[in-house]
Amino acid sequence: MKLLAVASEIHPLLKTGGLADVVGALPLALARLGIETQTLIPGYPAVMAAIGKGVKRHRYASLFGETATVIGATVAGLNLLVLDCPAFFIRAGGPYDDPAGNGWADNWRRFAALSQVGADIAAGSLKGWRPDVVHAHDWQGAMTLAYMRFGPAHAVGKVMTIHNLAFQGRFDAGIFPFLGLPAEAWGMDGVEYYGGTGFLKAGIVSADAITTVSPTYAREICTPEDGMGLDGLLVGRGDRLHGILNGIDIESWNPSSDPLIARPFGRRTLSGRKASRRIIEQRFGLEQDESPLFIVISRLTWQKGMDMLAASLDQLVQQGARLAVLGSGDHALEGAFLAGAEKHRGRVAVHIGYDEPLSHVMQAGGNAILIPSRFEPCGLTQLYGLRYGCVPVVARVGGLADTVIDANVAALGAGVATGIQFHPPAIAPLQAAIARAVQLHADRPAWTGMQRAGMVADFSWQRSAALYAALYASLVP
Numbered sequence: 001m002k003l004l005a006v007a008s009e010i011h012p013l014l015k016t017g018g019l020a021d022v023v024g025a026l027p028l029a030l031a032r033l034g035i036e037t038q039t040l041i042p043g044y045p046a047v048m049a050a051i052g053k054g055v056k057r058h059r060y061a062s063l064f065g066e067t068a069t070v071i072g073a074t075v076a077g078l079n080l081l082v083l084d085c086p087a088f089f090i091r092a093g094g095p096y097d098d099p100a101g102n103g104w105a106d107n108w109r110r111f112a113a114l115s116q117v118g119a120d121i122a123a124g125s126l127k128g129w130r131p132d133v134v135h136a137h138d139w140q141g142a143m144t145l146a147y148m149r150f151g152p153a154h155a156v157g158k159v160m161t162i163h164n165l166a167f168q169g170r171f172d173a174g175i176f177p178f179l180g181l182p183a184e185a186w187g188m189d190g191v192e193y194y195g196g197t198g199f200l201k202a203g204i205v206s207a208d209a210i211t212t213v214s215p216t217y218a219r220e221i222c223t224p225e226d227g228m229g230l231d232g233l234l235v236g237r238g239d240r241l242h243g244i245l246n247g248i249d250i251e252s253w254n255p256s257s258d259p260l261i262a263r264p265f266g267r268r269t270l271s272g273r274k275a276s277r278r279i280i281e282q283r284f285g286l287e288q289d290e291s292p293l294f295i296v297i298s299r300l301t302w303q304k305g306m307d308m309l310a311a312s313l314d315q316l317v318q319q320g321a322r323l324a325v326l327g328s329g330d331h332a333l334e335g336a337f338l339a340g341a342e343k344h345r346g347r348v349a350v351h352i353g354y355d356e357p358l359s360h361v362m363q364a365g366g367n368a369i370l371i372p373s374r375f376e377p378c379g380l381t382q383l384y385g386l387r388y389g390c391v392p393v394v395a396r397v398g399g400l401a402d403t404v405i406d407a408n409v410a411a412l413g414a415g416v417a418t419g420i421q422f423h424p425p426a427i428a429p430l431q432a433a434i435a436r437a438v439q440l441h442a443d444r445p446a447w448t449g450m451q452r453a454g455m456v457a458d459f460s461w462q463r464s465a466a467l468y469a470a471l472y473a474s475l476v477p
């Protein structure tokens with residue numbers, strides 16, 4: 001089977017979050033099941049630098065008014081179709097935001113263009129290769145399915161994956177005439193969304209199957225509390241909505257062979273974690289002792305519950321614990337953590353920024369990873385934590401609920417507990433969970449048991465990839 005994935009990020013070429021991890025890892029797991037994936041991505045500067053010359057597969061004299069080329073290349077085992085369109089994608093700044101942090105004013109045009117190219121490929125624009133199924137990721141890829149539905153690519157299956165319903169790609173109604181869609185595409189059953197244009201919404205109504213990244217999140221987004229305005233639509237399409245848990249790349253996240261950590265370790269050599277803990281203490285300027293070291297690796301945002309954690313620093317320090325935070329995001333939250341680090345020098349420390357190698361060291365050396373998300377479609381850092389013996393302390397929402405087994409008395413007794421859950425996502429339950437973690441950390445056998453149970457849990461892509469493969473197969477006549 002041939003699959004075209006359309007996404008705006010792919011690890012290891014370009015990553016701002018978990019989307020890139022999934023888009024980069026799933027094709028490798030699908031390949032083992034006989035599915036050939038080509039992934040269409042924008043030609044951002046980092047992507048163009050990574051692919052070298054590549055092979056020109058298709059040329060556009062005018063794609064939304066700009067010249068563009070589709071370039072084929074293989075990087076890190078991934079088959080890429082790169083949309084080289086300098087006017088849209090070669091810019092100083094981020095993939096979605098200008099250097100000042102505001103969304104690019106022409107984001108609708110940039111990702112409509114990417115999606116139009118995806119639909120053209122589905123309709124046969126590339127010589128010698130045409131997909132059986134198209135898999136669009138998030139709002140940036142979503143319009144591919146609308147262009148397919150209202151264009152010539154009819155016999156090709158359409159899958160829409162929602163990685164985070166908070167990002168919907170909503171624009172003015174005024175852009176509709178410039179999208180190149182027929183008039184019938186405007187309306188409740190098309191791209192119209194609360195009087196504006198909704199890219200993710202258009203993908204959802206156009207898809208043959210909709211997936212999101214955990215079973216619990218699939219249920220949550222069908223409720224008014226978590227549906228972010230799309231719950232009615234999702235309930236209506238409920239028979240086509242599936243929750244498929246993300247996996248992780250167990251090769252690059254393998255504590256027994258990870259070149260980025262201070263010393264490799266396994267279930268029976270957990271003492272090897274200490275070398276990485278010493279590195280964290282040095283890099284963050286934390287006091288060196290045996291007290292529990294909590295870590296955070298996250299976007300610093302409201303979704304991730306980081307305001308609740310920032311309000312809990314005094315309590316965490318009073319418990320005798322330490323905290324190392326790696327992340328960036330809302331300036332107010334960054335400031336709150338920096339102020340907390342100033343106040344609790346040696347006990348709380350923050351590194352504002354994005355640092356993948358450091359994130360590996362933190363998972364390898366931290367005692368527990370804090371994830372107090374208000375909502376979490378799947379979450380990947382708890383899975384990395386489980387694999388690295390860094391016990392997850394999580395809000396019981398979305399994929400966090402599906403992947404961490406709470407250390408209640410029964411689970412501890414049975415030796416199956418892998419972490420600590422709390423609910424609801426609020427300050428008092430979070431602080432109670434931190435206190436529970438500190439207590440449990442002092443109980444060596446219980447803590448080690450949790451680490452080991454987490455380390456044997458299987459979150460490789462194989463199982464999830466098989467579910468995607470079955471879904472694709474169900475869409476092909």
Ligand SMILES: Nc1ncnc2c1ncn2[C@@H]1O[C@H](COP(=O)(O)OP(=O)(O)O[C@H]2O[C@H](CO)[C@@H](O)[C@H](O)[C@H]2O)[C@@H](O)[C@H]1O
Pocket residue numbers: 016017018019021022163164213246297298299326327328353354355356359376377378379380381399
């Ligand atoms: N400062 C930093 N330095 C280094 N690495 C950092 C970092 N901040 C974050 N990361 C890394 O970025 C990724 C974040 O992935 P998550 O799944 O936790 O969240 P995200 O909200 O981005 O993804 C969305 O999509 C994914 C994929 O489907 C869902 O799991 C998730 O719930 C949903 O919100 C992880 O690989 C993490 O290690």
